[in-house]
Amino acid sequence: MKYSTRDKILDAVYKLVxxxxxxxxxxxxxxxxxSIPKGSLYHYFKSKKEMVLTVVKERIAPKMHEFYDLExxxxxxxxxIMVRAILKVSQKEELVKFGCPLNRLNQEMSPVDDDFAKAIxxxxxxxxxxILSALKDSxxxxxxxxxxxxxFIIATVWGSLSLSPRHSSIKRxxxxxxxxxxxxxxxxx
Amino acid sequence: MKYSTRDKILDAVYKLVxxxxxxxxxxxxxxxxxSIPKGSLYHYFKSKKEMVLTVVKERIAPKMHEFYDLExxxxxxxxxIMVRAILKVSQKEELVKFGCPLNRLNQEMSPVDDDFAKAIxxxxxxxxxxILSALKDSxxxxxxxxxxxxxFIIATVWGSLSLSPRHSSIKRxxxxxxxxxxxxxxxxx
DNA sequence: TTTAGTTTAGACTATTTGGTCTAGTGGAGG
DNA sequence: CCTCCACTAGACCAAATAGTCTAAACTAAA
Numbered sequence: 279m280k281y282s283t284r285d286k287i288l289d290a291v292y293k294l295v296x297x298x299x300x301x302x303x304x305x306x307x308x309x310x311x312x313s314i315p316k317g318s319l320y321h322y323f324k325s326k327k328e329m330v331l332t333v334v335k336e337r338i339a340p341k342m343h344e345f346y347d348l349e350x351x352x353x354x355x356x357x358x359i360m361v362r363a364i365l366k367v368s369q370k371e372e373l374v375k376f377g378c379p380l381n382r383l384n385q386e387m388s389p390v391d392d393d394f395a396k397a398i399x400x401x402x403x404x405x406x407x408x409i410l411s412a413l414k415d416s417x418x419x420x421x422x423x424x425x426x427x428x429x430f431i432i433a434t435v436w437g438s439l440s441l442s443p444r445h446s447s448i449k450r451x452x453x454x455x456x457x458x459x460x461x462x463x464x465x466x467x
Numbered sequence: 468m469k470y471s472t473r474d475k476i477l478d479a480v481y482k483l484v485x486x487x488x489x490x491x492x493x494x495x496x497x498x499x500x501x502s503i504p505k506g507s508l509y510h511y512f513k514s515k516k517e518m519v520l521t522v523v524k525e526r527i528a529p530k531m532h533e534f535y536d537l538e539x540x541x542x543x544x545x546x547x548i549m550v551r552a553i554l555k556v557s558q559k560e561e562l563v564k565f566g567c568p569l570n571r572l573n574q575e576m577s578p579v580d581d582d583f584a585k586a587i588x589x590x591x592x593x594x595x596x597x598i599l600s601a602l603k604d605s606x607x608x609x610x611x612x613x614x615x616x617x618x619f620i621i622a623t624v625w626g627s628l629s630l631s632p633r634h635s636s637i638k639r640x641x642x643x644x645x646x647x648x649x650x651x652x653x654x655x656x
Numbered sequence: 657t658t659t660a661g662t663t664t665a666g667a668c669t670a671t672t673t674g675g676t677c678t679a680g681t682g683g684a685g686g
Numbered sequence: 687c688c689t690c691c692a693c694t695a696g697a698c699c700a701a702a703t704a705g706t707c708t709a710a711a712c713t714a715a716a
Contacts, residue, residue, distance in 0.1 A: 283693080290486050294524045301490035305674060315695045316675085322693095324602065326674065381629055382574050386488050389565055399474075426642035434619075435642050437626025440570055440619065442589075453615035454622050472663080494704060504665045505705085511663095515704065 284322050286312045292328055292337040299386050300330055324340055327393070330383075334397045338379050346408055356416030357462050360409065364435055364455055368448045377439040386414070404450045406432060419467045428467075434458045473511050475501045480518055481526040485561070485568045489519055516582070519572075523586045527568050529588055545605030546651050549598065553644055557637045558562050566628040575577055592648060616654075623647045633656045 290311040293304040305326060309316060311406035346363045364423040367373055376382070380401055409428040418424070438454045479501040483492040488656045495513060498505060510519040534552060556562055565571070571589060572591065576583035623645040 299488070299577055300671080301488060302579060302595070304672075316697095317677090317695050318693065320675070325676095376578055377574060385571050385574055385629055386491070389486055390491060391555055418602060423642070426639075427646060429624075429639070429643045430627075430646040433626035434623045434625070436629055437622035437624070438619075440574055440625055441622055441630060450615075454618045457616060457619040457634070457650065460488070461541060461646065461653075464650075464653060493702075495702080505667095506665055506707090507663065509705070513705095 283314060283318055286314065287319060287322060288333055288337055292333045292379075294328055295333065295462060296376060296382065299388070327391075332399055334380075334383065334394070334401070336387060338383070339401050340456075342380055342405055346405060346412075355466075356412035356414065357418060357466060358416075359412050360416075360431065361459050364431070365452070367435065367439070368451050368455075373439055374448050374451050378401065378436050381436045381440060384414065402432075414418070417466045419465055422465050431458065431462075469630060471641060472503060472507055473546060476511060476518070477522055477526055481522045481568075482524060484519055485565060485571065489572065490575065498587065516580075523569075523572065523590070523654070527572070528590050531567075531569055531594055544655075545601035545603065546607060547605075548601050549605075549620065550648050550651060553620070553647065554641070556624065556628070557640050559643075562628055563637050563640050567625050571626045572587055572628060591621075606655045608654055611654050620647065620651075 287308070288309050292305055293297075294311055298307075305316070305319070308329075309319060319329075323332065345367060346360075377400070380398060383394065384398045384402075388398060406428050409422055409431060413424045413428060418427075435455070435458070438451055438458075441450075441454075476497070479497050480492070483496055483500055484649070487496075494505070494508070495517075498508065508518075512521065534556065569587060570585065573587045574593075577587060578584075595617050598620060599613055602613045602617060607616075624647070627640055627647075630639075630643075
């Protein structure tokens, strides 16, 4: 299985943009990171923007999906599935250190670029609706508004991670998120 | 009362950096925004970095403080003070639209610049300890860990705001934050 | 009114930026 | 072996970038 130039580029861009932000990452940094000449880069992508947008779709989207799409197969309580997913986040070192890549890019680019806003929003919506369907399939009391709860879960996890990189650590993340878990448990009938 | 050049600069930088980010804001944009020549700008600040760092200390810090420092004078339950502060956030249009300015700058700059990390962390710590003291002076059950609760509150508010600018609105913010309020209420004895 | 210091003014510079262009190279199919 | 085309290579470019410098215009105090 060969490691294609295109993949090399996308991996490098993902990594650099994740840490330095989109505006903080220059073409030269990317070229240096993956040791390819400029010609190759512009052979695969027509602009920097298209490159980063591709990273959103082909790198960030799957990573986001991976997080909450754990074995739904089992007939398990939706809340428990969610809780396990949220706790699992702590195992991803980079997440605790740098926060959610989607959230970071959202904050940087959405206010100033509609194409980014759309692409990011798309992923966000899918994530939210998947969380929603997990919650629907759970023992949560009937009077709880699940839509806002799904949003609350995302907000809290993103927020906990965004205290990074200076204020957070795995332990701290878990302490913080523990309150979310208690709250979710308290909503069961 | 005159509107000094220095203040004009800081206001412009605050506004531009808030929306476009630090790397997304050029010196020329700043000059144009406040219609001053380059000489003046570099008379007051020796570099762009120093300028933005000054904005953190003289613009963002007071704004953050203003939010949670509401009439503590009254002998009121700390939780109620917090809840009122959190709800009040929704009245600040720009907050709901663009998120918390401290959080945004934190995510962009902290991973790549220690001076920013320190300055931002300083404000964060002060905010957290103020929240903590409000919580200590409240009717929250004794077995609740207040430190992590303070962190949870910040994380949730920041997270709710960071769903912006594409996913949020005042209504949505309140819906989301409503879960936080319920949780806080449930912690009272 | 002179003087000294602060503030304004903007032309100028060196570097970095994203992006183009043309020439070559390598490997798969004929 | 040849041919063709995807890919590599990096020199080159115009624009934007942060920051410098010198001169002038204020302003307040003597």
